[in-house]
Amino acid sequence: MTAELLVEKRAGEQSIVLEKRAVLLAPSTVAGPKESRGPLAGSFDRCYDDLVLKEKSFERAECHMLEEVCYLAIGKAGLVPNQIDYYLGGDLLNQIISASFCARKLAIPFFGLYGACSTLAESLCLAGMMIEGGFARNILVAVSSHNCSAERQYRYPTEYGFQRPGYAQWTITGAGAAVIGVSGDGPRLESLTPGKVVDADIKDPYDMGSAMAPAAADTIYTHLNDLQRDPSYYDLIITGDLGGVGKKLNEAILERNGVRIAANYTDCGLLIYYPQQQVDAGASGCACSALGFFGYYYPLMLKKEIRRILLVATGALHSPTTFLQGESIPAIAHAVSLEI
């Protein structure tokens, strides 16, 4: 808990206010078996009872989930794939293979993004600008993660079993998609703060919370400062997947810089599983902010129980290669403000 806020004042503002209507529509979620036994189970559109979905590999299973959730979102929006102008998204796997293969099937012009677990917010930032700028009428944003495909790529072959430290997080098996459109019943994207890469010199590939918290704090601080807002402007500030360790650290960094968010702040990494599900510090993965926000909070916005949310998805840009070369783990966080 020593990382200071790494904000460096920039010449221009980092945030963008959207004045027209870029509306978040048709949020859809699918979830794996462990997630489907958690507290949000009733919030997901589809729950799978196994990890491989009758596919030949975890990677194919992840792609399967992502395709399903994309078709769900497109259908909920009352559209067919060739009415979607562009598809923005990514996932955790090398060469973002889940997204690339999904885009092959959908045949929608595709912008592949890599922001690790921040990818949902990265997609929303770019989609918001594209809609606001008049370059598209319907944009699909979609992300996925799969515990087994991610863990074996980033850390350890999942078949071997291993000791997890208490600050480790559990990569979610699931996927989320939505359509950003020009009108409709849903919260609008009100402002965006694309994040900078921040490095807190964390070198432990299990300690994602500590790696990402300084990036989250940087983006939240910058957002509030750019727009001259108090945290209380928002009914809720939601980070993507900081988990128990990162959430506390994020609060602490911001507090040391005069910003108190604890009163209206939550983290999706703490929403997905029950404590007895043994996920240590909480959930992580691209799907974490998608399952939490699309699955749980979006319906509360439609009911007007929550009117203003700042969604801050966080990504640890962890690489097994540079980790072995002694490098630390940089992180990034992008923020999107939604209002209804």
Place this chain on the structure above:
Amino acid sequence: MTAELLVEKRAGEQSIVLEKRAVLLAPSTVAGPKESRGPLAGSFDRCYDDLVLKEKSFERAECHMLEEVCYLAIGKAGLVPNQIDYYLGGDLLNQIISASFCARKLAIPFFGLYGACSTLAESLCLAGMMIEGGFARNILVAVSSHNCSAERQYRYPTEYGFQRPGYAQWTITGAGAAVIGVSGDGPRLESLTPGKVVDADIKDPYDMGSAMAPAAADTIYTHLNDLQRDPSYYDLIITGDLGGVGKKLNEAILERNGVRIAANYTDCGLLIYYPQQQVDAGASGCACSALGFFGYYYPLMLKKEIRRILLVATGALHSPTTFLQGESIPAIAHAVSLEI
């Protein structure tokens, strides 16, 4: 040479015309030792005489190149990093580590992209929209590739040596960056055609040309069709890195669909090396379109010797994991029209 054009008519147009001035400024290039002995050597801003640049690994060397070229471009544009609003880019490595680490150093708000060797055009498409939409005044776009870091990740440990088939391409060691601004002396981004993922069922990880050509053909056909243009509208159509095999296949696919581009068509993969440099079918890598276009053709545009270029960077979304799982190699191509 059997792949048909995979265009499926879409409900909306795929292309976007930019009406204001998004200007491509300060293009900068750095190149490795082999590239610095090729025909374009005199076109690069900086040439390195070794592959590791006094760094401890090929990956660090790639990041070093990318950082240098970013500072070069920002300096040429008469700016300092904190006057750049956003940085868009990526590279070929898992978790786009070169770009992520470069963004950490630059501390510019960052959108990480993954489009394999199409990443330069993907960056230009998004930057063009962000400038046109009024969301930024200066955007840095930058890409890199390194023969040794890429080959050992995608194909084979470079230290071992291996037999290359005649249709293999040579991943470029180099990097390119530019600033997209709102005014200045340079060609403007006139229109964009973001591409779809196209899969020609190629399963040979050395045959990138055949994998990417159908994607290039799809994007070029769509671009010309959307804007009702003849290939002769352009002084030059330039693909990114199809090489000798892919260039012929691209021409053949388009010709079978009534579009003849051969008269004013070239590929950057054929510009970088001399035949005696033994690169088989030509050059490839994210830096290929950057070295070819920024290094060689951009100065010709400034001299008004060439006024209209369609730049089509192509990317093979090849994954060693899905290759071993029996999957084919999807590809994508994004097009940007530049005029002066």
